[in-house]
Amino acid sequence: MDQALRAVADPTRRAILRLVRDGELAAGEIASHFPSMSRPAVSQHLRVLTDSGLVEVRPDGNRRMYSWRREGLRDAVTFLDEMWADGLARLKAAAEREEWPQRTRTGRGPIRPERKGTQR
Amino acid sequence: MSETNTGMVEQTVRIGARPETVWGFWTDPQRMCEWWGAVADLDPRPGGVCRIEMGGGPVMVGEYLELVPFERLVFSFGWQPTDGAPDIAPGSSRVEVTLIDDDGDTILTLRHTGLPDSVADMHAAGWSHFLPLLVAATDERRAV
Numbered sequence: 576m577d578q579a580l581r582a583v584a585d586p587t588r589r590a591i592l593r594l595v596r597d598g599e600l601a602a603g604e605i606a607s608h609f610p611s612m613s614r615p616a617v618s619q620h621l622r623v624l625t626d627s628g629l630v631e632v633r634p635d636g637n638r639r640m641y642s643w644r645r646e647g648l649r650d651a652v653t654f655l656d657e658m659w660a661d662g663l664a665r666l667k668a669a670a671e672r673e674e675w676p677q678r679t680r681t682g683r684g685p686i687r688p689e690r691k692g693t694q695r
Numbered sequence: 696m697s698e699t700n701t702g703m704v705e706q707t708v709r710i711g712a713r714p715e716t717v718w719g720f721w722t723d724p725q726r727m728c729e730w731w732g733a734v735a736d737l738d739p740r741p742g743g744v745c746r747i748e749m750g751g752g753p754v755m756v757g758e759y760l761e762l763v764p765f766e767r768l769v770f771s772f773g774w775q776p777t778d779g780a781p782d783i784a785p786g787s788s789r790v791e792v793t794l795i796d797d798d799g800d801t802i803l804t805l806r807h808t809g810l811p812d813s814v815a816d817m818h819a820a821g822w823s824h825f826l827p828l829l830v831a832a833t834d835e836r837r838a839v
Binding site for chain 1: 706710712717729801805810
């Protein structure tokens with residue numbers, strides 16, 4: 576997840592993602608879009624993208640074909656989903672403490688913050 | 696109920712407190728910091744600032760857009776540029792919070808919309824810089 580976010584932080588890698596978004600491309604075809612960049616440099620970017628799960632690669636004869644893996648980016652939204660789930664659980668606990676201070680002090684507790692509504 | 700659609704986060708939580716109590720946790724800096732952020736600068740009126748510093752540096756910069764006391768609150772959500780992250784777009788996403796009184800409890804629904812639906816969107820909105828910062832901020836919180 577973290578890797579996917581770091582992978583898209585680079586402008587060249589975002590450009591590669593836009594290239595493969597609409598269809599599969601061979602490594603050489605991708606490299607031809609970056610004439611000022613060495614082949615090893617492009618290969619390195621492709622490796623970061625595949626390691627992060629944003630791009631898929633498959634062999635086709637002696638070529639390596641790259642395509643976009645949509646689920647890779649969905650992970651980013653999943654991350655925010657989890658960020659809010661954590662936050663709202665803390666908000667719930669804090670609001671219940673404020674609403675029911677006497678119950679909290681006597682140890683009986685407010686209505687238990689059962690994690691209703693979040694599935695991971 | 697939690698749903699992860701493309702481009703949107705929606706969550707609902709039941710809180711054992713009245714909407715009047717819960718409201719304060721979105722509008723009062725001290726209460727806000729009990730659950731989110733280390734320092735909050737909040738001016739809860741339409742157009743008012745909603746700025747929250749996470750521990751460790753990153754700063755959420757937003758603006759209150761709509762406030763219906765104890766019922767509904769909307770603010771824009773973005774990230775302040777920090778070193779190495781110049782083209783962030785505060786205001787590129789939107790958080791909508793609704794509170795419904797249910798027999799003394801509050802049903803809180805949060806919708807975070809305007810999230811990137813594609814890599815191209817991420818680029819356009821500066822999310823590609825924003826998201827790694829969020830990851831860093833959350834990692835720090837988890838490490839504490």
